Amino acid sequence: MRKSDLKFFKNLLNTWRDDLLQQADGTVSLLTAPYDNPSDITDRASFEADRNFMLRIRDRESKLISKINEALQRIEDGTYGICEVCGEDISVERLKVRPVTTYCIECKTKQEAFEKAAGL
Ligand SMILES: [Zn+2]
DSSP: OOHHHHHHHHHHHHHHHHHHHHHHHHHHHHHTOOOSOTTOHHHHHHHHHHHHHHHHHHHHHHHHHHHHHHHHHHHHHTOTTBOTTTOOBOOHHHHHHOTTOOSOHHHHHHHHHHHHHHTO
């Protein structure tokens, strides 16, 4: 991969991670917001539903953030954009769509076909 491409993805991943972290901050303050009226069952139920929803989002976000961190680490190691299965370069077009991917399109397609066949 060209140096200019690596720089592009490094910026992209850093900005993406910052956005996610900022969103996560917002989620935390919502999670710790006190009940206005704890005796109101309806409010309490919807607060609990919101809270569960937020926790699910946070779980997904934190997984994504660790994937972004791994991708940034691969940029440092010089292994970013290399398929971890076949060792071929992953196309820049594919990385622009999925910057944290570690599979080239051929291996991803094979993996998905395998998972489908195995009923995963
Ligand atoms: Zn591959």
